[in-house]
Amino acid sequence: MQSFWGSGIRINALVNKENNRIIFTESNEDFIDVLFSFLTMPMGTIIKLIRNKSPTVGIGCMNNLYESIMNLDGQQFRTGACKNMLLYPRNAAEAECERLKLKVDDGEALKYFACNRRDCRCSGNKLLSYYRNAVCGCGEHMGFDMVLYREESEGSVFDARDRGVFLKGLARFIITDALEVMPASVESSHSLLYALQVTDGKIIEEHSFYIVDKVLTLLKHSLVEEAPLTKTLLEQNPEPELEASEDFVDLLFSFLTVPLGYIVKKMCNAFGGCITHLYKSVEKLDAEQLLKSCKHKEMLLSPKLPPDFSYENHPLSIEEDRHPPYYYEWNGNCVKLTVLKSDKPSTPIKGSSTLTVMDPKSHFKEATSGGFLMGPTKFTITDNLIVTPISPVSCMSLLKKLEVPLNDVKECVVHVGCEEALKLLLASFESESALTNAFLREANP
Numbered sequence: 001m002q003s004f005w006g007s008g009i010r011i012n013a014l015v016n017k018e019n020n021r022i023i024f025t026e027s028n029e030d031f032i033d034v035l036f037s038f039l040t041m042p043m044g045t046i047i048k049l050i051r052n053k054s055p056t057v058g059i060g061c062m063n064n065l066y067e068s069i070m071n072l073d074g075q076q077f078r079t080g081a082c083k084n085m086l087l088y089p090r091n092a093a094e095a096e097c098e099r100l101k102l103k104v105d106d107g108e109a110l111k112y113f114a115c116n117r118r119d120c121r122c123s124g125n126k127l128l129s130y131y132r133n134a135v136c137g138c139g140e141h142m143g144f145d146m147v148l149y150r151e152e153s154e155g156s157v158f159d160a161r162d163r164g165v166f167l168k169g170l171a172r173f174i175i176t177d178a179l180e181v182m183p184a185s186v187e188s189s190h191s192l193l194y195a196l197q198v199t200d201g202k203i204i205e206e207h208s209f210y211i212v213d214k215v216l217t218l219l220k221h222s223l224v225e226e227a228p229l230t231k232t233l234l235e236q237n238p239e240p241e242l243e244a245s246e247d248f249v250d251l252l253f254s255f256l257t258v259p260l261g262y263i264v265k266k267m268c269n270a271f272g273g274c275i276t277h278l279y280k281s282v283e284k285l286d287a288e289q290l291l292k293s294c295k296h297k298e299m300l301l302s303p304k305l306p307p308d309f310s311y312e313n314h315p316l317s318i319e320e321d322r323h324p325p326y327y328y329e330w331n332g333n334c335v336k337l338t339v340l341k342s343d344k345p346s347t348p349i350k351g352s353s354t355l356t357v358m359d360p361k362s363h364f365k366e367a368t369s370g371g372f373l374m375g376p377t378k379f380t381i382t383d384n385l386i387v388t389p390i391s392p393v394s395c396m397s398l399l400k401k402l403e404v405p406l407n408d409v410k411e412c413v414v415h416v417g418c419e420e421a422l423k424l425l426l427a428s429f430e431s432e433s434a435l436t437n438a439f440l441r442e443a444n445p
Contacts, residue, residue, distance in 0.1 A: 008212035009034070009101050011175075013233070014189075016196075018203045022177045022229045024192050026184055029167040030101040031211065035179065035278055036166045037097050037104060038219055039264065040303045042089035043429075044256030045105055050220050059223060060427070061385035061434045062255070068387035069253060075374070076389065081131040081360035082372040089257040090306040092321040093299050099165050104215050112146040112337055114328065114355065121328055121353070128326050128337075128355040135363065142358075146328075146337040166296045168289075177227045179274040181281035183290065209233055223273040248416060249379045249387055250371030251315060255425055259303035262318055267426050308359045311371045315421035326355045383435045385428055414439050 011027040047059065047066045069086050077083050088107055091097055097105065113129045114121045115136040121144070125137035133141045163169035172184040174192070182188050198204065211218075214232050221228035264279040279301070287297045304321040324339045329352040337355075362370050378390040388394065399409065416424070420438065427437040 008210045011209050011211060013207045013209060013229075015205045015207050015234070016198060016203055017205050020230070020234055021227060022234065023196060023198060023204070024177070024189065025175045025209075025229060026172060027175065028172055029164040029169055032167055032173050032175070032181055033165040034100055034102050034104065034211075034215060035175070035181065035218075036282060036300050037093070037100055038222065038275065039259065039261030039279060039282070039300045040091055040093040040097065041105065041219075041260050042091060042257050043260060043263070044086060044089040045091065045107065046219065046223075046260065047256065048087065049105065049216050053216055054220070059220075060429045060431050062428060064382075065252060065385045065387065065428065066256060068385070069256070072387070072389075076377070077372055078361055078370055078374050079134070079363065081134065084131065085309065085360060086253050086256050086372060089309065092259070092304045092306045094306075096165050096296070096299070102211065102215050104219060110148075112148055112326075113142045114144045114146055114337075115142050116140050116144050118330075121355075122330065123353065126328070126353050126355050127358050128328075129358045129360065131360050134358055134360060146335075149336055149338045164292060166300060167285075167291055171290055175229070176277070177229045179222055179228060179278045179281070181278065182284070207233075221273075222275050222278065225273060228274050244379055244381055246371065246373040246375040246377050246379070249381070250311065250373050251416065251421060252381070252385060252387065252424075252428075253372055254309075254311075254314065254316075255428060257305060257309045258316070258318065258425065259305070261300060261303040263425060263429065265302065266422055307357065308361065311361065315416060315418050316425070317418065323357045326357065327352050328355050381435065384432045385434050412439075 009027065009030045011025045011031050013025040014023040015021070016023055043062060044066065047062045050059065051063065051066065066087070069083060072083070074080065074083055090110070091105065094110070097103065098109075110130055111132070113132050113134070115125065115127060115138060117124065117136075117138060117140050120126070120136060120138050120140065127136055127142065128146070129142045133143050136142050164171075174182050174184045174188050176192060193199075218228055218232045221231045225231045260275065261279065264275055282297065282300045285291055285297070287294045291297050302319070304319045307321050307323045310318060310320045327338045329336045329338060361372055379387050380390045380395060381387050382398070414420070424434060424438040428434040431437045
């Protein structure tokens with residue numbers, strides 16, 4: 001038996017020696033929780049992590065979309081926080097993902113800021129911001145650092161079955177090479193061997209792996225490969241353009257905030273790689289027997305946007321999570337920001353105030369929840385989703401570069417609703433000609 005020692009999560013695997021392919025692996029809830037957490041991750045986080053590890057590797061046009069945001073001047077965005085929200089989107093399940101045995105996302109922990117004026121924190125606008133130097137309703141910057149204290153639920157007793165994140169503890173699972181997850185049993189393992197026509201025990205070899213730094217590689221392969229476990233553990237491994245307003249570019253940029261699980265849910269039959277198998281495995285798992293709760297199952301199957309990451313009239317209409325109740329307490333020079341861990345309402349004690357979290361995309365007291373970009377303005381978007389402020393000179397230069405005669409260019413008007421937005425989201429994920437595939441080509445029957 002071969003072993004690859006280190007610290008991390010241990011998984012055992014049966015390997016077909018003849019073709020050097022993993023037949024299936026076996027693990028406890030630690031590894032499955034990491035796999036399931038993929039479904040909660042915003043696409044912008046996935047692109048950021050893959051870019052940092054493999055700058056030359058892209059996923060459809062998403063890399064170009066991410067880089068376009070990096071290159072846009074901060075003045076193009078509605079507030080100073082908007083660009084940061086798109087490049088480092090939050091995960092609505094971040095509290096759960098913090099408890100993973102191996103963390104995929106290396107992003108910074110959430111920070112909290114209040115108005116620099118104490119009277120405004122205690123009795124004035126009473127606002128809270130996740131981003132430094134947002135402008136309070138009183139006109140002051142919100143640069144007062146707050147440390148969050150979470151109150152534990154009373155009467156809680158630790159049980160080993162509670163140690164999981166999405167799954168209950170003390171359970172073992174089988175994971176196929178295509179990321180199908182099922183409870184471990186002799187019947188399941190025999191069925192997999194039979195399905196793969198493995199009848200000779202001499203060609204089977206047991207391996208033991210310690211997953212430490214290959215989780216991101218596994219995530220990347222799960223999106224594009226048909227055998228991501230084998231790939232991760234055994235292998236060493238002319239354009240049209242569009243002119244659009246900030247509304248359409250807001251939609252494009254918002255793709256980076258969408259959780260992967262939402263994309264899989266909406267496009268199960270059209271999605272490549274093996275991530276669909278992972279999603280359907282969650283669907284089949286008994287919430288009462290194997291998962292922490294029905295709420296945790298819903299968190300994986302219908303992941304939400306974090307609070308304030310949607311905007312009014314968003315074509316995808318993704319549900320947004322809610323902020324927890326925050327309480328600001330003061331006693332002399334001692335101040336404290338608290339939030340209850342339980343869902344039970346709490347009455348603020350004397351010497352405290354309830355803080356309202358600002359929408360970081362909007363200025364205080366704005367009537368509507370706007371998008372990320374300042375408007376009205378126009379942008380040029382290439383077929384592979386490179387977004388730049390509109391420039392007639394650049395447009396002509398691009399046509400010249402592509403050797404497109406002016407008499408071959410025609411103007412088309414595209415109306416984008418929910419169906420078109422979903423088509424564009426899928427096309428941007430799996431193609432380098434997102435606009436062509438979304439708006440000019442007929443869908444395959």
